[in-house]
Amino acid sequence: MxxxxxxxxxxxxxxxxxxxxxxxxxxxxxxxxxxxxxxxxxxxxxxxxxxxxxxxxxxxxxxxxxxxxxxxxxxxxxxxxxxxxxxxxxxxxxxxxxxxxxxxxxxxxxxxxxxxxxxxxxxxxxxxxxxxxxxxxxxxxxxxxNFKTIKGKLANYILKLAAPDKEQVTLPKSQSEMAQFFGVTRPSFARSLKEMEQEGLIETHRRDIKILNRQQLIRLLQQ
Structure with a gap:
């Protein structure tokens, strides 16, 4: 055995x-x-x-x-x-x-x-x-x-999933698991995700994320 x-x-x-x-x-x-x-x-x-x-x-x-x-x-x-x-x-x-x-x-x-x-x-x-x-x-x-903000981490994660040219991705983990992976609380993670959606960067439906503004996501990596 x-x-x-x-x-x-x-x-x-x-x-x-x-x-x-x-x-x-x-x-x-x-x-x-x-x-x-x-x-x-x-x-x-x-x-x-x-x-x-x-x-x-x-x-x-x-x-x-x-x-x-x-x-x-x-x-x-x-x-x-x-x-x-x-x-x-x-x-x-x-x-x-x-x-x-x-x-x-x-x-x-x-x-x-x-x-x-x-x-x-x-x-x-x-x-x-x-x-x-x-x-x-x-x-x-x-x-x-190294990314200092939750949005920066999220942008990096989404862009990696979307490489090289996908416009829609699916998060492989639940929000609780993603928050733990990022080293933040679940409410903080959910709030950052919602803010990115309100700012017109992404559109979310459960775990599915559609990229609306790739250039702005890239700019978040530099903050």
Whole structure:
């Protein structure tokens, strides 16, 4: 069962359960369980293991200077946690990691990860692709957080969904989820969305958004 689950993870994609069992012989690993709300890792804890969510999901959060929690992302089974931070001079967790629900996490010691790099080329390539994708995600997230206003964040989000030439997009999250993603309250998010509609920038219907003034949306990015 364990090897079947692991073979579904992007880190081990293309490796059969039988190959997984052989690869992990002699490796240092364990499975740890957490309850909903438990802290899996604190920001700046040492990242010494490749951690893969086997069941449930966790969330990565950071605190702004005022102490407000900003959710960076949810990580669901069978995806890894902070894989880009296992190596490097400062291999520490960049965010707090909390269990969204009851979760099980597979942890593979760093030394065993290095051994697997040498034993299996597929695993090595999967890992390199994964950390490259994560680095790009974090870079985009940091750029997004630089926008000082909710309208600026909204404009950036809508324009990204609309690229390159769509005039209508659908928000993939509810208003509550979007507000949490932006690090603001739901009323503040809803008010900003309504103001953008009143200003003739967009037209909304539930999660559907029609762009009415693309140039003005672009100007919001510069505020």
């Amino acid at each position: 364990l090897f079947q689950q692991l073979s579904q993870s992007p880190v081990f994609r293309g490796i059969t359960p039988e190959e997984m069992e052989s690869l992990l012989q002699g490796a240092q690993y364990r499975i740890k369980k957490y309850s909903k709300g438990d802290m899996v890792a604190f920001r700046e804890d040492r990242c010494e293991n490749l951690m893969i969510v086997m069941k449930g999901s966790v969330k990565g959060e950071m605190l702004d200077p005022s102490g407000k929690s900003i959710k960076i992302e949810d990580i669901m089974a069978p995806y890894p946690i902070a894989s880009a931070f296992l190596f490097g001079q400062r291999n520490q967790f960049p965010v707090n990691v909390t269990a969204n629900e009851d979760v099980e996490i597979f942890s593979l010691a760093k030394e065993s990860v290095v051994d697997l790099f040498q034993k299996n080329k597929v695993f090595l390539i999967n890992y390199l692709n994964l950390i490259s994708n994560r680095s790009q995600f974090l870079a985009n997230k940091l750029m997004f957080l």
